[in-house]
Amino acid sequence: MQGPRLALVPGEPAGVGPELCARALQQRWDARLDIFGDGAVLVDAARRIGLPLERSAPDLLRAPGGEFVLHHLPTATAAAPGRPEPVNAASTVGALLAAADACSAGHCLGMVTGPVHKAAINDGGIAYTGTTGLLARHTGCDTVMMLANPTMRVALVTEHLPLREVADALTPARLERTLRILHAALREGFDIPDPVIAILGLNPHAGEDGHLGREEIEVIQPVLARLRNEGMHLEGPLPADTAFLPAKLADFDAVLAMYHDQGLPVLKHSGFEQAVNISLGLPWPRVAVDHGTALDLAGSGKADPSSLFAAIETCTRLARARTARERTA
Numbered sequence: 001m002q003g004p005r006l007a008l009v010p011g012e013p014a015g016v017g018p019e020l021c022a023r024a025l026q027q028r029w030d031a032r033l034d035i036f037g038d039g040a041v042l043v044d045a046a047r048r049i050g051l052p053l054e055r056s057a058p059d060l061l062r063a064p065g066g067e068f069v070l071h072h073l074p075t076a077t078a079a080a081p082g083r084p085e086p087v088n089a090a091s092t093v094g095a096l097l098a099a100a101d102a103c104s105a106g107h108c109l110g111m112v113t114g115p116v117h118k119a120a121i122n123d124g125g126i127a128y129t130g131t132t133g134l135l136a137r138h139t140g141c142d143t144v145m146m147l148a149n150p151t152m153r154v155a156l157v158t159e160h161l162p163l164r165e166v167a168d169a170l171t172p173a174r175l176e177r178t179l180r181i182l183h184a185a186l187r188e189g190f191d192i193p194d195p196v197i198a199i200l201g202l203n204p205h206a207g208e209d210g211h212l213g214r215e216e217i218e219v220i221q222p223v224l225a226r227l228r229n230e231g232m233h234l235e236g237p238l239p240a241d242t243a244f245l246p247a248k249l250a251d252f253d254a255v256l257a258m259y260h261d262q263g264l265p266v267l268k269h270s271g272f273e274q275a276v277n278i279s280l281g282l283p284w285p286r287v288a289v290d291h292g293t294a295l296d297l298a299g300s301g302k303a304d305p306s307s308l309f310a311a312i313e314t315c316t317r318l319a320r321a322r323t324a325r326e327r328t329a
């Protein structure tokens, strides 16, 4: 197998992540996939849905897609499909951090992650609002969550925050930091020399000249003016209800939404299967599925692997782009 070595982390053992990873191992990729997780969980998940996968050695998994290095990180207890066990929180988070450490050490050039159940991790005693934030803290980097499908890219200023707290979190410093990370990532990772970014307003009709909220006037417009002076191509603040009209969207390389449910429902509606979640700002690419643990489907074999497959392809491409960039630097 050729291509960059990538870490593949199945995520929540009781969710669809393990069986989707087992599906991924049925085929060959342009990357070498190292698995970070419990080997027995993957073998069981494959058996349940009738796929060939065996542990050929303590640190190897064999499937029709080849032989894959396994970094076996045992779960605390066996979890039935659809029933997360909070006692497994430490091993689920541990697998993500072990994969991140492998990337930071240069053993892997990027990581692909399956879905994690946030409540199960918190119920297990670990404060966790998402892997983007977990990796930001672990690496000391500022990150931005961006979801992408073949028709749009949507990045977020705030991520997993209660709606009540969003307006207070929308500070000039946070918005500016987010835009700088997004702009740099579009240039470097996506090869867009002069990206056009649409910035949504926070309030209905982008605040209606201050009559429906003042964040656009007091926070967003001054930051956009400052960054435009540096040469960034920024459109907005735009009313969120019409910014995604196809004719408008065609002009933008990315849309920056102020909060999770302002941007992600549109993206998932327009292409759930092909969408991926990319953490921008890390020293190496991390790409996740766009969907969650789908506990209702776990063990049924009905979960669609398209997002995981798109995540592996996207991470491969980003890892290659990074290597090429470093060679020419």
Ligand SMILES: NC(=O)C1=CN([C@@H]2O[C@H](COP(=O)(O)OP(=O)(O)OC[C@H]3O[C@@H](n4cnc5c(N)ncnc54)[C@H](O)[C@@H]3O)[C@@H](O)[C@H]2O)C=CC1
Binding pocket: 011, 016, 114, 115, 116, 117, 118, 119, 277, 288, 289, 290, 291, 292, 293, 294, 295, 296, 297, 302, 303, 304, 305
């Ligand atoms: N990348 C990640 O780690 C993500 C994790 N989550 C977490 O997952 C848990 C469950 O979240 P939900 O809101 O229920 O969203 P969900 O995405 O797990 O499920 C929503 C609906 O989509 C369906 N669905 C999800 N993935 C599918 C697939 N691959 N194929 C076919 N249908 C699929 C499910 O059956 C369900 O009907 C939560 O703890 C959430 O925070 C949610 C989104 C992303």
Ligand SMILES: NCC(=O)COP(=O)(O)O
Binding pocket: 116, 129, 130, 131, 132, 133, 145, 264, 277, 288
């Ligand atoms: N809505 C995205 C999500 O829940 C996954 O986020 P993260 O775990 O990648 O930070």
